Amino acid sequence: MWETGAFEPRIAGDWLFGRGAADMKAGAAANLHALDALRRLGLQPAGTVYIQSVVEEESTGNGALMTHLRGYKADAVLIPEPEDEMLVRANTGVVWFQVEVAGLPAHVREMATGTNAIDATYRIIQSLRQLEEAWNARKDEHAFFDETPHPINLNIGKIEGGDWASSVPCWCRIDCRIAIYPGTDASVAAAEIRDHVAAFARHDPYLSNNPPTVTFNGFRAEGYVLDPGSAAEAVLAEAHEAAVGAPLKSFTTPGYLDTRVYALYDRVPALCYGPVSRNIHGFDECVSLSSVQRITGAMALFIAEWCGTETIA
Numbered sequence: 228m229w230e231t232g233a234f235e236p237r238i239a240g241d242w243l244f245g246r247g248a249a250d251m252k253a254g255a256a257a258n259l260h261a262l263d264a265l266r267r268l269g270l271q272p273a274g275t276v277y278i279q280s281v282v283e284e285e286s287t288g289n290g291a292l293m294t295h296l297r298g299y300k301a302d303a304v305l306i307p308e309p310e311d312e313m314l315v316r317a318n319t320g321v322v323w324f325q326v327e328v329a330g331l332p333a334h335v336r337e338m339a340t341g342t343n344a345i346d347a348t349y350r351i352i353q354s355l356r357q358l359e360e361a362w363n364a365r366k367d368e369h370a371f372f373d374e375t376p377h378p379i380n381l382n383i384g385k386i387e388g389g390d391w392a393s394s395v396p397c398w399c400r401i402d403c404r405i406a407i408y409p410g411t412d413a414s415v416a417a418a419e420i421r422d423h424v425a426a427f428a429r430h431d432p433y434l435s436n437n438p439p440t441v442t443f444n445g446f447r448a449e450g451y452v453l454d455p456g457s458a459a460e461a462v463l464a465e466a467h468e469a470a471v472g473a474p475l476k477s478f479t480t481p482g483y484l485d486t487r488v489y490a491l492y493d494r495v496p497a498l499c500y501g502p503v504s505r506n507i508h509g510f511d512e513c514v515s516l517s518s519v520q521r522i523t524g525a526m527a528l529f530i531a532e533w534c535g536t537e538t539i540a
């Protein structure tokens with residue numbers, strides 16, 4: 228579905244195409260080249276800079292969590308995720324879960340005697356959509372979410388079920404992702420999901436006798452808010468203005484970010500700021516090369532101001 232191969236990098240004008248071009252190989256390159264830029268001026272940071280390259284930002288956050296558990300500490304963190312040259316003010320946490328329904332197999336000629344697990348799952352999905360809307364209705368209770376139209380997205384990312392067109396399906400499983408507001412404990416949200424599915428099942432003619440199972444199988448992560456006014460943000464704003472020529476804007480993103488590890492567990496200013504991109508996670512993902520250069524420049528200036536510099540001996 229890509230114009231050219233997902234793993235065959237291609238440059239067209241200002242855009243570099245390829246899987247991960249923006250999310251997040253551009254940022255990984257910027258991390259290194261911000262330091263290289265200082266070195267080319269004969270300078271190095273006067274404070275320790277840790278370059279961290281981690282796994283599983285897309286599924287658990289365990290890579291970033293491991294850096295915390297291993298005891299790496301700093302006074303601020305900067306993650307150049309593709310954020311269109313803006314700073315993330317707040318994000319949502321994410322909970323992954325699976326719902327599995329067991330049905331009763333039967334030949335389709337006796338369809339009434341069997342119970343279609345796919346149909347039953349479909350009913351559960353509709354009920355989960357109601358939970359999704361109930362959570363979205365709470366958005367004005369959360370700082371920095373008033374301008375985000377639909378921060379809580381329930382994604383039914385995967386569905387499997389049934390074995391044969393002429394057999395009533397006796398099993399169905401869905402893999403789901405839902406967002407949670409910063410300040411919401413992921414375990415509390417998980418319990419609410421479990422209770423919601425159980426309550427729906429109790430009123431369903433079939434599911435009441437065959438309750439579905441809910442399993443939490445991946446992300447279980449809280450969101451964070453970057454409180455305005457931190458020294459780190461002020462330094463980044465100055466660096467951004469110098470490198471880009473415009474004031475730094477901030478926004479709320481309804482998605483997961485590893486910055487949460489540093490904001491919630493290291494309790495340091497966690498800055499998520501990176502290049503302009505298109506179609507991350509989609510077809511023909513690409514990143515603006517001029518934007519990568521701008522944010523790398525801003526990052527070099529940020530490091531120089533935050534850590535100070537010294538001349539390379």
Ligand SMILES: [Zn+2]
Nearest residue numbers: 250285507508
């Ligand atoms: Zn991603």
